[in-house]
Amino acid sequence: MGFVHLHNRSQYSILDGAMRPGELVSRVTELEMNAVALTDTCNLYGAVEFYKAAKGAGIHPIFGSELWLWPDGVENFDERTPDGGWNLVFLIESEVGYKNLCALVTNAIFDGMHFRPRIDLKQLAAHKEGLIVLTGGIHGPLGLSCRDDIGLAKERIQSLLDVLGREHLFLELQDVGIAGQAKANERARLLSKELGLETVVTNDCRYVHNSDAVTLDLLNSIARGETLDNPD
Secondary structure (H helix, E strand, O other), rough: OOOEEEEEEEEOOOOOOOOHHHHHHHHHOOOOEEEEEEEEOOOOOOOOHHHHHHHHHEEEEEEEEEEEEOOHHHHHHOOOHHHHHEEEEEOOOOOHHHHHHHHHHHHHHHOOOOEEEEHHHHHHHHHOOOOOEEOOOOOOOOHHHHOHHHHHHHHHHHHHHHHHHHEEEEEEEOOOOOOOOHHHHHHHHEEEEHOOEEEOOOOOEEOOHHHHHHHHHHHHHEEEEEEEEOOO
């Protein structure tokens, strides 16, 4: 069984991706992989470009997007509500799933904008059909905001499981050297055994070659209003 990259952001994740969809497909072709996903942040802008490049190269395209979920309901935002929530990855498995993901992206932008576009569990329940959900990395429900609280992590995953069902929720494992990932992976493995959920390994790719890391740093610095000599 070959490895498939299921978590990738292109230039359409504004200031958070440093590759074109075609570059992603070209690299996958070089590595002799037969499929790849594009999961830009709260948009499907690269879908047509990605589809054309993938089909031209004989690669199976998997469409998706990343969204932030606010579990307490987007209607409860006010000016005192802090930034937060969980990052999730959505993969489309059918035409119905495409329509539902489009609806969720639209809801996030027009109804859930608070620091960033967001959805909630109620919206997810209404538009879950045809979608597969991965739990993201250190900003997902098992990430840094868990504060090493396995009980809180279980509560979060159970809330997603109640909405999505066992066949459409996968616990994501990542290891790209970022602080907090090892603990998040540990929580994922524990809950996988306890709740009977499958895990999936991803890499949260945002560029195709090591030398492109500098470009991503520049883009991220612009997004944060920082300079590259910032200690963080």
